[in-house]
Amino acid sequence: xSINTEEMILNMGPQHPSTHGVFRLKLHVxxxxxxxxxxxxxxxxxxxxxxxxxxxxxxxxxxTDRLDYMNAMTNNYIYCAGVEKLLDWEIxxxxxxxxxxxxxxxxxxxxxxxxxxxxLDIGALSPFLYALRDRETVLDRLNEISGARMTFNYMRIxxxxxxxxxxxxxxxKESVKVLRExxxxxxxxxxxxxxxxxxxxxxxxxxxxxVINWGxxxxxxxxxxxDIDIRKTEPYSIYDRFDFEVPxxxxxxxxxxxxxxIAELHQSLNIIEQACEQIPAEGDIIHKKGARIMMIKPxxxxxxxxxxxxxxxxxxxxxxxxxTKPYRVKLRRPSFVNVSILQDMLVGESIQNVVAIFGxxxxxxGEVDA
Amino acid sequence: xxxxxxxxxxxxxxxxxxxVTIQYPEEKVAMPERFRGIxxxxxxxxxxxxxxxxxxxxxxxxxxxxxxEENPKKKIIDTYNIDFQGCxxxxxxxxxxxxxxxxxxxxxxxxxxxxxxxxxxxxxxLTNNHxxxxxxxSEAGPEAGSRGEVK
Numbered sequence: 001x002s003i004n005t006e007e008m009i010l011n012m013g014p015q016h017p018s019t020h021g022v023f024r025l026k027l028h029v030x031x032x033x034x035x036x037x038x039x040x041x042x043x044x045x046x047x048x049x050x051x052x053x054x055x056x057x058x059x060x061x062x063x064t065d066r067l068d069y070m071n072a073m074t075n076n077y078i079y080c081a082g083v084e085k086l087l088d089w090e091i092x093x094x095x096x097x098x099x100x101x102x103x104x105x106x107x108x109x110x111x112x113x114x115x116x117x118x119x120l121d122i123g124a125l126s127p128f129l130y131a132l133r134d135r136e137t138v139l140d141r142l143n144e145i146s147g148a149r150m151t152f153n154y155m156r157i158x159x160x161x162x163x164x165x166x167x168x169x170x171x172x173k174e175s176v177k178v179l180r181e182x183x184x185x186x187x188x189x190x191x192x193x194x195x196x197x198x199x200x201x202x203x204x205x206x207x208x209x210x211v212i213n214w215g216x217x218x219x220x221x222x223x224x225x226x227d228i229d230i231r232k233t234e235p236y237s238i239y240d241r242f243d244f245e246v247p248x249x250x251x252x253x254x255x256x257x258x259x260x261x262i263a264e265l266h267q268s269l270n271i272i273e274q275a276c277e278q279i280p281a282e283g284d285i286i287h288k289k290g291a292r293i294m295m296i297k298p299x300x301x302x303x304x305x306x307x308x309x310x311x312x313x314x315x316x317x318x319x320x321x322x323x324t325k326p327y328r329v330k331l332r333r334p335s336f337v338n339v340s341i342l343q344d345m346l347v348g349e350s351i352q353n354v355v356a357i358f359g360x361x362x363x364x365x366g367e368v369d370a
Numbered sequence: 371x372x373x374x375x376x377x378x379x380x381x382x383x384x385x386x387x388x389x390v391t392i393q394y395p396e397e398k399v400a401m402p403e404r405f406r407g408i409x410x411x412x413x414x415x416x417x418x419x420x421x422x423x424x425x426x427x428x429x430x431x432x433x434x435x436x437x438x439e440e441n442p443k444k445k446i447i448d449t450y451n452i453d454f455q456g457c458x459x460x461x462x463x464x465x466x467x468x469x470x471x472x473x474x475x476x477x478x479x480x481x482x483x484x485x486x487x488x489x490x491x492x493x494x495x496l497t498n499n500h501x502x503x504x505x506x507x508s509e510a511g512p513e514a515g516s517r518g519e520v521k
Contacts, residue, residue: 059427136390143405147405148406151459151460185380293425293465
């Protein structure tokens, strides 16, 4: 015999700690089962796209830092790459390598923070401490080269702002060795843990069809067997020069997404190691016209570029009308697209799994609301 | 169950390893030379070119100049203010400055206060902002703020 209760609306957020920002989920529940879920977003909306229209091209770069503040380097890159496509500029070799190294370091920092906070959300405290300890190593390297720990503002249209300081490449090589050992520890600490497996296996399963229909990307898509990584399928920058694999899992549950991200950490370390070997010892770091940041004026045209951020496919659509300010900047933010799946995948789940599912999507609210 | 205990083993191992915690208010992390902290201003170097005002994305810098008494063709700085309520420490002002008159120090703290008006910092405050960071050592020499080579 089952007791039918009245449907109740449960508000999760906007200040729920597991959302790592301000995100509201309106859950319609029948007993403990969710019958309908409505994501409500916009609490962190700053109008970044509109702001871009009032800025000269370079001035918008610090604002891209503040979209996905966990992975700001790729945001920097993709905006600069979009404008470079309009300008049709050749980027100096050394700048490309510095971009790759910093982007991959940032991807590691982003995944590490996800690893720590996801486990914190589902009830394990100590992994958070391990994750932040290792993230500190990465942030120190990024701080040395860019002068900030999270809002780097490091890339410039046509190259990068600063060359690597003396001995920085060697320091990165050292850090890669340290990180490789520490990340191997993550596996022993958490991956095999029975409680963790029971909490994440067969939770929040996404089918391949769902992923494709909702346009999801990044580790979420790869966790469901969709083999797509823009670094491989459509190599931007100089990613075609490196030897790395794209980890794909087929089960599509939270545990599969977890395993994809852990495997990506190792692949990123591989890329950094190869880039540190291949980087030319010296050379220009910015296109000869790029250093005059007030004078950048692309011809009237439009361009779309995309890249693989730690959360998924990030894209920038820039329209220029031949003046010093962009006519329109459209940002395709992976977290915004990925979070939309919640209304589909939460139906039929129980309340205690909401945090485990939401955390496994790895969304950053700065990027959802832009 | 075995894997669970293995995890505990790792934690136990850390009892004999080095501590990584920094006791923040007492101990401070040394920020690298490029760190984009709170500004410092050198009035003697400023040529009142207005570039920092133009490049600032948040429009927080305001300045005025006056004619120099010794050389009427030259302009010198009269007032220079940064409103730290809106400053995002993006470093564009130091990037465009042709004479390195505005630089960023390694100072990252002690800017918060209880009212808004105290975030408005004038030229005197910005000039005397040398209590923190690497500018302290190089203060004696003529090369105070040798940031040019980093660029």
